[in-house]
Amino acid sequence: MDFARHAHFEALTLWAGIGSHLDEELRFTSPPPSTVVSKGAKLLSARHVDLLTKADLCKVPVSTKRIWMRIADPTSSRRKLCQDSVAVLRFFQHLSSVEWRPRPLRPPALVAMETAADAFGKGNQCGVGGWLKFPSGRMVWFSQLFDVQQFTASGIPVQNDANLDISSYETLAQCFVLLAFWKFSGAGRLALKLPALSDNSGAEAVCNKLYTSKTPLSLFVRKLCMWSSLSGITLDCSHIAGEKNDDADFLSRWDGKNATLPARFRHED
Incomplete structure (x- = not known):
């Protein structure tokens, strides 16, 4: 199960200072100016460039356009489920829809x-x-x-x-x-x-x-x-x-x- 992925944009003039808001694991220690990024969210990519360390920030191409960031936010109420997780939830949904049989306290x-x-x-x-x-x-x-x-x-x-x-x-x-x-x-x-x-x-x-x-x-x-x-x-x-x-x-x-x-x-x- 993955945390919800959200897209945020960063103004070009503020991108140079983005590193001061990140720890070594690319988790936000504070929200950048003019954003609603939650503290603890993780920066995954920017402009379709996957980011693993702070050194990767320089790989992001800079232009006159806005810089879109892909972020995993653990505080989000939305979750992206894989097919296996969906199958398990459907199984338990079906299981909860039928009457549960009584279970004896004595061991079998x-x-x-x-x-x-x-x-x-x-x-x-x-x-x-x-x-x-x-x-x-x-x-x-x-x-x-x-x-x-x-x-x-x-x-x-x-x-x-x-x-x-x-x-x-x-x-x-x-x-x-x-x-x-x-x-x-x-x-x-x-x-x-x-x-x-x-x-x-x-x-x-x-x-x-x-x-x-x-x-x-x-x-x-x-x-x-x-x-x-x-x-x-x-x-x-x-x-x-x-x-x-x-x-x-x-x-x-x-x-x-x-x-x-x-x-x-x-x-x-």
Whole structure:
């Protein structure tokens, strides 16, 4: 979010003394004569010349015309928002328009079951996979391959090399764990904490804290937050060494051919 940008003009005869009203960071310590510049505002440019230090003031071309200055004013009530900020505000506007569900004071119970998930990224290909083992012994698993273009087409700014956004796809894999449990538990809204395992420390952290300012990871965390809110299920994510996460790793790369699927996964769809 940027402070509002305002344009001010400075008379040619006063421009030579503009430096006396600025500190070393080009913040105004006092308003120049005949201006309404606020104290603390920052000078960004003049006559389309970007200014970084006081030494740059001499780069501004001088003529008989007025000198227009571009200034960031922290006291302004106006703010210029980037697209991400607008999207977040619209999300919270929608969230505030629906009825909030009551939240119990008692902490959610930890489900006695095992789960694990993994993701891979190579070139423009990526995939997620994982499994859930219920107390009854029932095994549920999932596997899905993607192209990065499927995400960019939806407005998610992932990179062409999927491995550079691996934490995002690892978080997506944990989202699938939550959705799979919710679907196969046969209930509506649940107040439960689901154990989860991940071999990616970035995904592990955001699944527990449900916060990050990093893009595009924040967009995947937002989906996890929404599904967690709808289902009432939260993840208790712990770390697992990569070499011990073989099954989830295989499922994240599975090509869909039954002949290559291990026997322990064939009894369930």
